[in-house]
Amino acid sequence: MDIVLQQLVNGLTLGSVYGLIAIGYTMVYGIIGMINFAHGDVYMVSAYITAIALALLTFFGIESFPIILVGTLFLTVAVTGAYGWVIERIAYRPLRSSSRLSVLISAIGMSLILQNYVQLSQGANQQGVPTLLTGALRFHVGDGFVQITYMKLLILFISILGMGVLTYVIQKTKLGRMCRATQQDRKMASILGIDTDKVISTVFVIGAVMAALAGVLVTLDYGAFDFYVGFIIGIKAFTAAVLGGIGSLPGAMLGGLILGLSEALFAGLISSDYKDVFSFSLLVLILIVRPSGLLGKPEVEKV
Amino acid sequence: MSNAVVRKTLISLAIASAATLAQADVVIGVAGPHTGAYAAFGEQLWKGAEKAAADINAAGGVNGEMIKLVKADDACEPKQAVSVANRLVDSDGALAVVGHFCSSSSIPASKIYEEAGVIMVTPASTNPTLTDQGLPNVFRVCGRDDQQGDVAASYIVDKLKAKRIAVIHDKDTYGKGLADAMKSTLNSYGVKEVMYEGLTRGEKDFNALITKIRSVDADVVYFGGLHSEAGPLVRQLREQGSKAIFISGDGIVSDEFVSVAGSPKYVDGVLMTFGAPPTSYPSGKKVIQEFRDSGYEPEGYTLYSYTAMQVAVAALANNNLDPIKGAKWLKTHSVDTVMGKKDFDDKGDLTVSDYVMYEWDAQGKYHVVE
Numbered sequence: 001m002d003i004v005l006q007q008l009v010n011g012l013t014l015g016s017v018y019g020l021i022a023i024g025y026t027m028v029y030g031i032i033g034m035i036n037f038a039h040g041d042v043y044m045v046s047a048y049i050t051a052i053a054l055a056l057l058t059f060f061g062i063e064s065f066p067i068i069l070v071g072t073l074f075l076t077v078a079v080t081g082a083y084g085w086v087i088e089r090i091a092y093r094p095l096r097s098s099s100r101l102s103v104l105i106s107a108i109g110m111s112l113i114l115q116n117y118v119q120l121s122q123g124a125n126q127q128g129v130p131t132l133l134t135g136a137l138r139f140h141v142g143d144g145f146v147q148i149t150y151m152k153l154l155i156l157f158i159s160i161l162g163m164g165v166l167t168y169v170i171q172k173t174k175l176g177r178m179c180r181a182t183q184q185d186r187k188m189a190s191i192l193g194i195d196t197d198k199v200i201s202t203v204f205v206i207g208a209v210m211a212a213l214a215g216v217l218v219t220l221d222y223g224a225f226d227f228y229v230g231f232i233i234g235i236k237a238f239t240a241a242v243l244g245g246i247g248s249l250p251g252a253m254l255g256g257l258i259l260g261l262s263e264a265l266f267a268g269l270i271s272s273d274y275k276d277v278f279s280f281s282l283l284v285l286i287l288i289v290r291p292s293g294l295l296g297k298p299e300v301e302k303v
Numbered sequence: 304m305s306n307a308v309v310r311k312t313l314i315s316l317a318i319a320s321a322a323t324l325a326q327a328d329v330v331i332g333v334a335g336p337h338t339g340a341y342a343a344f345g346e347q348l349w350k351g352a353e354k355a356a357a358d359i360n361a362a363g364g365v366n367g368e369m370i371k372l373v374k375a376d377d378a379c380e381p382k383q384a385v386s387v388a389n390r391l392v393d394s395d396g397a398l399a400v401v402g403h404f405c406s407s408s409s410i411p412a413s414k415i416y417e418e419a420g421v422i423m424v425t426p427a428s429t430n431p432t433l434t435d436q437g438l439p440n441v442f443r444v445c446g447r448d449d450q451q452g453d454v455a456a457s458y459i460v461d462k463l464k465a466k467r468i469a470v471i472h473d474k475d476t477y478g479k480g481l482a483d484a485m486k487s488t489l490n491s492y493g494v495k496e497v498m499y500e501g502l503t504r505g506e507k508d509f510n511a512l513i514t515k516i517r518s519v520d521a522d523v524v525y526f527g528g529l530h531s532e533a534g535p536l537v538r539q540l541r542e543q544g545s546k547a548i549f550i551s552g553d554g555i556v557s558d559e560f561v562s563v564a565g566s567p568k569y570v571d572g573v574l575m576t577f578g579a580p581p582t583s584y585p586s587g588k589k590v591i592q593e594f595r596d597s598g599y600e601p602e603g604y605t606l607y608s609y610t611a612m613q614v615a616v617a618a619l620a621n622n623n624l625d626p627i628k629g630a631k632w633l634k635t636h637s638v639d640t641v642m643g644k645k646d647f648d649d650k651g652d653l654t655v656s657d658y659v660m661y662e663w664d665a666q667g668k669y670h671v672v673e
Contacts, residue, residue: 003518010510124342126531128562136542144518149542222507222535223565226340232505267511268518273474273501275511 002144007268008261013152015260016159020214021237022244022252023166024207030183030247031203032096034103038087038110040234042208045114046080046215047225048122051129065132069154069220077212084208088201096197111230118227126226129219155217162213163253166206170249179203183247236279243283245296254294258282328371329364329624331356331615332391333608334402334412335427339378340505340531343559344404348426349374350599351608352401354590359612365620373397377408384408385415392419398626399424399615401608406430407476413441422626422633424615426607429553430480434650440630442651444610444642448477450656451552451576452484458574458660459523460492463548467497469521471512471536473528474501481552482527497521504528507535513543521547529554534563534570541569550574556603556661556669567667579657580671581606587641610640 021043028036053075057068091110095103136149170176181189182199190196218233219225236259244255262282267275292298333352337345356370364370373395377384384403391397392415399422403409409428416423417438424442425433431447459465468489472482479501486496497519502509513536516524524540524547526533533555540549549572556577564570582591587606594601601609617638618629637646646654660672 003514006514006517007511010508010514014508014510119338124338124340125346126340126343126534126559126563128534128559128565131538131565134542136544138544145544147544218507223538224507224531224535224563226531228340228505229507232503264511268515271500272512272515276503 002141002146003268004265005141005146007264009146009148009152010268011261011264012257013148013155013260014264015240015257016156017214017218017256018233018237018240018259019253019256020159020162020210021233022241022256023163023210023249025238025241026244026246026248026252027179027203027207029241030249031179031200032092032103032186034092034100035107035238036092036204036207037104037107037234038091038114039207039211040230040237041111041114041118042080042083042087042230043211043215043233043237044225044227044230045083045118046076046208046212047219047229048118048127048227049076049079049212050216050219051127051225054129068132072220073158073213073216076216077209080208080212080215081205084204084206084211085201087208088204092204093197093200115227115230122227124227126224128224131223132220149221151217151221155221158213158217162210166210167249175199175202239279239283242293243286245290245293248293248295248297251293251295258294329368329616329619330371330373330395330397331612332373332375332395332397332400332402334375334377334384334387334391334400334408335404336379336408337374337376339380341379341404341529343530343557344427344604345376347557347602347604348402348404348608350594351426351601351605351610352612354594355609355612355616358590359616365616366624368624370616375400375402377403377405377412379405379408381407381411384412388412388415392416392421397421398619398624399629401426401611401615403428404604405475405477406433406480409433410436410476413438416440420627422615422618422630424611426611427553427604428477430476431484432476432480434652437650440626440651442614442630442633442647444607444614444640444645444653445553445604446578446656446658447652448481448552449484451658452481452486453488454576454658454660455485455525455550455552456488456492458576459489459525459550460494463523465523465548466494467519467521468494468523468525469498469516469519469547470496470500471498471516471524471526471528472501473504473532475504475528477554478526478528480527481554482525485525485527502528502532502536504532506532509536509539510543512536513539513545516540516547517543517545521545523548523550526551527554530557530560530563534560534565537573538564538566538569548572548574550576553577558602558667560663561667567663567665570663570667571665573663574672575661575663575669576658577661577669578607579659581610581642584641584643586639586643590641606641610642610645613640614638614645 024039053072091106136147138145138147240255240259241252244251266278335345335348375387404427406428429448472479618633622628661669662672663669
């Protein structure tokens with residue numbers, strides 16, 4: 001019993017990280033119909049910025065964990081957001097009116113550029129950051145115990161907070177209305193006076209910011225990263241976005257949670273060798289029953 | 304003939320002879336993961352080979368020819384290993400190769416070297432298949448995973464007297480091969496592992512797997528794989544409150560293991576099998592001192608790489624730079640190296656295996672377990 005509960009906790013935290021990254025894929029797809037393959041690498045860049053920010057803050061002699069956390073989050077989110085903006089500006093905007101395929105290739109190119117740039121500028125070695133927050137909450141269940149480390153609690157808390165704020169922004173604010181309008185019909189939105197280019201840039205920045213949140217949290221938690229770390233997690237987050245229905249914001253979060261939970265439960269209760277096989281089989285099954293994902297809307301051919 | 308023409312002819316003659324001189328260099332490839340997640344090992348290989356080549360050149364080269372090293376980056380990817388191996392034999396004209404590092408790269412590349420008649424001496428690939436293929440040109444100056452697995456298994460059974468052993472591997476040629484070797488010796492002692500599972504290379508979250516290790520109540524976790532996965536694995540193991548003894552093989556012998564784990568306190572007490580300290584041989588004293596003087600600690604595979612270079616050069620030097628004859632010669636002659644005298648058997652393995660158990664301490668250093 002305690003083991004099943006522990007696996008649920010493991011899956012929930014892993015899933016919320018997938019969800020945060022999946023938001024970047026789903027929002028970009030929703031608004032311009034492209035898959036931003038460089039998104040996993042934006043996450044990777046944010047891991048490096050986290051380490052640099054940590055080094056900077058400790059250099060200035062700051063030692064209290066809350067200040068370090070807030071400072072690192074702030075710096076990383078700002079710089080990664082800038083990366084998101086620049087990437088859209090140089091790799092995607094010039095191709096706005098060309099076919100979807102060209103943008104896709106441009107995205108793959110961007111992904112390679114980011115990986116190689118980080119590898120060359122930061123070195124190809126494994127990087128690590130020291131542990132800052134230790135300790136865990138333990139609940140005794142029967143003979144065993146279920147535990148959640150404070151770091152994992154922090155991951156859950158910040159993920160929920162980030163997703164909550166984002167949902168509020170999209171649903172209730174003027175910016176959100178502009179995003180939704182652009183998503184529904186870009187041409188009509190621009191005729192009605194919305195600067196769609198600016199909206200698209202904003203969406204890229206939002207995606208990068210969510211990836212940066214995940215990057216800071218995961219880097220602080222696992223402590224280890226390299227320039228290739230964005231690949232696997234990017235694929236998983238993309239899967240989560242498709243699972244939940246690409247283009248749908250709640251879908252990305254739901255997809256992340258389902259993917260995280262299914263991986264943890266399958267690895268924990270059956271076999272970790274085949275956990276990816278299981279997750280992707282689940283994806284195939286869901287897409288057979290619901291081709292546009294769990295919460296996605298079927299695409300209507302625009303005439 | 305005017306002066307200018309004479310001068311031009313002389314210059315072009317000079318250039319032509321310089322070019323032939325350059326071609327007469329002995330080209331030796333240094334193949335390994337110079338980039339990628341395992342680049343720390345590529346660095347060790349390169350440092351060792353570079354120093355060996357410089358020392359040999361300073362002493363007059365190979366039969367008067369200078370050694371020219373070519374760096375070949377396989378990133379521990381089998382496909383890339385094949386393409387750099389082809390490049391080394393075709394366009395670089397290498398006579399010998401020191402490398403590769405990962406067994407999953409060395410095995411496919413070895414066939415290309417065999418076809419091209421090039422000597423391959425790996426400082427680090429321990430998977431038994433590499434020499435069991437029966438290729439005449441393949442040698443290694445490290446041990447084999449079946450020997451390494453034996454040492455680990457008997458340590459677990461005899462010294463630790465452990466009963467509940469979880470065996471984890473990274474599904475790669477080296478990691479799984481090592482885990483399987485350890486497991487089969489363990490089983491031959493009549494001990495059955497309580498768990499045998501693989502994890503995915505490149506992932507960082509192993510919490511689900513660790514909860515499972517906790518649920519089977521393992522008192523020893525044996526991991527076949529490299530430090531980039533071993534670091535997060537041991538850290539998350541401790542974070543989940545498990546006190547199981549963590550044992551791994553020579554895939555974690557790098558300082559990076561500590562930084563990837565996040566803190567020396569997580570690696571404290573981790574055990575690993577690795578060849579007898581390469582720095583302990585009297586014949587290596589001078590080289591080690593020179594390394595340290597230059598500000599580099601020859602850790603892990605550095606001296607193995609130096610040794611591999613010496614073996615390759617000895618084979619070429621004693622056989623008029625003919626690598627095919629050189630490979631035959633190595634099987635019947637011993638070579639004096641910085642790691643003592645090395646003898647090879649018919650397969651190209653060392654005749655003496657010297658695996659011992661090391662332990663990592665709370666300062667993040669490793670030392671031999673007495």
